[in-house]
Amino acid sequence: VKILEDTDGDGKADKVTIFAEELNIPTSFTFYDGGIIVSQAPHFIFLKDTDGDDKADVKEILIDGWGTFDTHAGPSNLQYGIDNNLYGVVGYSGFDGNAFGQDLKFNQNVYRFNPKKKTFEVITNTSNNTWGLGITEDNEIFASTANNTHSAFVAIPNKNLKDVKGIGADGSAKIDGHYYMQPITSNVRQVDVFGGFTAAAGHYFYTARAYPEPYWNKIAFVCEPTGGLVHQAKIVNNGSGYAEEDYGNLFASADEWSSPVDAKVGPDGAVWIADWYNFIVQHNPTPNEDRGGYNAENGDGNAYVNPLRDKGHGRIWRVVPKDDDTYEPKKLSKKHPGALLKALSDDNKFWRLTAQRLIVENEYVDLLSGLYELVNDQHVDQNGLNNAAIHALWTINGLNAIENNNEALKVVRSALYHKAWAVRKAALQMLPRNTQTDAAILKANTLYDTDPRVQLATLLYFTERPSSTKMGQLMYNLSQDHKVMSDPWLYKALYANAAIHLSGFLNAFHKANPTHEISFEKRVDMSLVNYDDSDWETMELPQYIENAGLDIDGVIWFRREVNIPANMVKGATISLGPIDDSDITYINGIEVGSMASSYSSNRHYKIPDGVLKPGKNTIAIKVEDTGGEGGIYGNFWQMYIEAGESLVRINGAYKYKVEKSFLDQEEKVTNVFDMVNLLYKYYDNQSNKIEAQENIDQNDAKVIEIKVLKNEMKFNVTRFEVNASEQVELVLQNPDYMQHNLVITKPGKKDIVGKAADKMAADPNAATLNYVPQMGDVLFATPILNPDETYSLKFTAPSKPGEYPYICTFPGHWRIMQGVMIVK
Template structure:
């Protein structure tokens, strides 16, 4: 199955690839067997296996706070990205390729820092990639070998890590002040594995009491303490309450996330935060009116965990403020959760007394028809569409299947044809119509474009006279209309997706009679 490259940023935001800012997707599930609706206009794609944020000081200053990711499709490379803060989420911004290989057997599937700041890339190194295009028993699969690449910035001096294994609890807690996420991550594992929870909690109390409010990362140190308390089954509601009302919106958002874990008999097995449902609900209502959209997003999601009428009121307060795309989705999924839906769904009197909720629900029930890319036809295109014998065919990518939903179309020689191709999938796709017998040649040429750093910009459409018509490479939730006259010569004209590797299964036939 596809790995999704899950990691967490400095403030605990969930980062992945499908979607990128995955923290917006944390609301509890709707009643079984329902599912939350697909998100609209939220960046998401597959083909990423791992991320690592750049926080070791030996790495270049311009990379600090950004991240490195490994990508296994459509091209095999290691990328550098910035992590840009927006009102209700973070978004990535591509900077450059750190590694790009023309060898398609180079398949980076994970990366991690070593203790001295070098970055290690796990290379699956395999001539066959994909579980849909190739059999799992394909004899070309190399099940015995792989490679590890070590990356160090040119001229950088490797640093010495702090003591972790075997270190006393007091010095381990000092590691929580380090900027390097991996040092903090390894330290917390050591605290859990080697010490009794009560010993860690008591040492944390003393450590938190000595923190200097003048330190630049004071609020982050407090948040690390709160996370560590919870990891050993302890709670400090006073510390949580302080962070909820502090001056740093990222700290407030991280603290609001912790409101999910109030003492709740419906969520057994979770370490609680020391607050009753009533206390957590009151604090949640305040954060639902926060100036930061990021904090309001976390409040909306936390409400689904509390599941009380008070929590629902908090979500309604979020609706009354401006909402961007990520926040809207968090609100929609929270309201649709089994814990909150029971308080309003199927209750017309409640909806009538809460017009903002009724209006919001009405917007999300509208059909999610993809029109981006086909909603503004030119005068020439409108004229083409008015022909009496026009053949209109709608084709879509089947989500998560690497298939076209229509694999055979029939047209008459010379007939005007309009193919509307939509992409509701998480991966980019195109539709390329080729001459009879050219399927494999063009498909393999598309595969070869994965070796070209400019292949993506070209839409992975090979430069070949055997290509008759093609769409651009469609991003998720976009569409394009191809308009052309069918060939005069009868025959079977294949169409395929030339995104590297897709054509083996993602193909069809246009039969000209």
């Protein structure tokens, strides 16, 4: 860790002081308590200079347990949060250890911790190796992952969805609106996600005012070191969530060494870019002779050893406004508390957050009256923000004044009425969880706030409160608001509240709907075995309904008969893949599972014993699409019923009928009746009881075990034999540090499927589809496996003898990861 100083005022560092050395790959640091906390797996360490020589003489291990088996998947992006916690991200190297007295084990997520309070919280999981974290001026949280998700919104913490059943528990969502990065050189070296974001890092927002207004709190800077660029991601509000749009590049280089890894706003309002500046930008896989390279070895942390790696150079760039680069240097010191208070109104978040941190660390409670004045100021800027009030609120919180000072509590409660939505949200997040706060929130009516983001914060507050009949009634009342029911994050938070305040919610529902009866076997006629569907139309599934020509939003029923052998009627599950947006799934008229407003969650439901019968069985799926393409849209191989070693595929032709279209309605809504049915299914132990049948032995299958070779992007088995029509269980293990799958194609179709996989990488839904092309040339496929995951793929071998290729279809892998299944 070095301190770089400009002593002669020419804008370039001419003095370098080594603050700390002999660290183990420090990936980030943040200022804390007069020193810094550094992420350097396996430890987070606290470093501090106590004698004023700019060299750390205190070194304390705060947390131990960060994974080191792959150093490009470890912890990074430490930053001081607006809520006075420290934030960071981690990839699949994960954590297995003890943090402030908690034994924890996790990987790839966003987390926050507070060394002073001895707390550590996993906020929510992410989809893969995670390097980016961004916090807006209004305290919204975003992330970027290294592989094909360069922008994700962190909406609901894990704690608010804990033990909630019947709805997808995903607390973050991929929001990037495009695939391709835009390098200015063709000399780009990538191992996968070709042309896209395969090493996305950063996601810091523009949080100053030196740049033009379109940047202010709207543009996130996502670095892509393999392309030598810094992408501008425009983040657009969408209800209680967000979407991303391509805003071009801030920085791009044709120098093949340029590898930006971080871009953030500095104290001068310019954007400062950390350029790793290295010709060898890819961590792994290791090149070998089979790939036309040399036989390299892997060093510590799984990085292949290469003489071209550079360990002595790096660059720091400033991207300054073209027309106005005037900046008056500023200083903040804990010795001048008044200046700290004034800095909370600065137009640069760098100075506001620094001032807040110094006030909190030094416990300047004498500043409380000035903080109250800032909170009570009702001014909002052209973006609807009052940043000084937000920081003042969190400074009051950091001084622990809310618990100890009635005036502070009164000021924070009054912030529930502030003109700035982010101030109202902040008050909701910090107010103590008690009955007095409940009453204050209900009086302020933030459940019906004009801004959906404040509504979401209110709903999350009440998921942390004990079960209440009154709250259940209020949640039912809110379920009548079409805007809430059609907003994915609000619906999810509302459902979580309905589950917590269950009795009051159901009582209110039945009072409003006295004739409605919950009957899991008869409540919806279209689910019944003997329902006459002879006049229904036909649609091949899986596919989006709009791709099938059904260009509507509404409720659609799908039905299909399947033959189930006697050995599968017990211990079975049904898999349907992802459904956009909600579903209730029935077999023989019995509901076996449902999920609401969870367009990206895979449906995998256990079938109660006694539901399936030997011979013909009826599957009926009620799908509600409230926007977008809609339908049962995953991979064909994700649609099946299995029991033990046996599997029946259920993709193909389904009969369908539109029960309700939203085209003529002003709002698209999710039906509260479906929500109630879900609640009864998952929280009423007396409903849907099924008699058990005798256990039946299951057939044996031929087991084929295949592993991914570490660092080589190959399967360890490149040829295996099965008999025609034989039952096969293919067990794929992924001990590698990258994601992989296995896809079996028709004879001679390997290249066609592989090229289709490369092309589909640009599809925003490609990750949800597990990068498996939706085409008839694909016979069987596993999902994408993360490092150290295993998947059992069960299928019946083709009846026609021949050579059936198999490949990995993660973007770019198929050209190397190949094998062949011989059917005899």
